[in-house]
Amino acid sequence: QSALTQPASVSGSPGQSITISCTGTSSDVGGYSYVSWYQHHPGKAPKLMIFDVTNRPSGVSNRFSGSKSGNTASLTISGLQAEDEADYYCSSYTSSSTWVFGGGTKLTVL
């Protein structure tokens, strides 16, 4: 199972919006509505931000939103804040009943 494809880095100024893409195949992203997104600060536990493509867990800001079209999922963060600076990973359930992660995207808030 190959890793999902994410941009290595994105950046934005406070208050702006950014979008991180996540491209897979019909065996993972395109085949199921089971894409999730995780925020990871180095040295800490990853945190679930979006599940099942568009859903936010309780306690996650509504500035975070998810979508999917075909084999590509996206995470959008609006109203960027300094605290959003972190690594972001997409993940998808697969046709083999396993999971696959993206390579990760480093978000820099300028």
Add this chain to the structure above:
Amino acid sequence: EVELVESGGGLIQPGGSLRLSCAASGFLVSAGYMSWVRQAPGKGLEWVSVIFRGGVTKSADNVKGRFTISRDSSKNTLYLQMNSLRADDTAVYYCARGNHGDHYFDSWGQGALVTVSS
């Protein structure tokens, strides 16, 4: 409150074995599914293995035959037995929880560092 605490990491020589533990509290490890996910230095997250509620296990191709995931319900603990360790197994290993019927990980531990080096 859900909590996951990994232990058992350390420095091991290539070809050696190590067992990681993940002690759970606030829920039963047998109620849903549990996975191990790792992050090699400077790399992204990589899914390693899962044990489902019914006991079925799955592993990534690059650890299949070397790593074994298991759980002990009496101790409410998840394990990862790692044999024939290689330098590219060096990583922080996280345990993560998923609820039965879901397809994502809603709680994660802080991780345990495994370093494979001579």
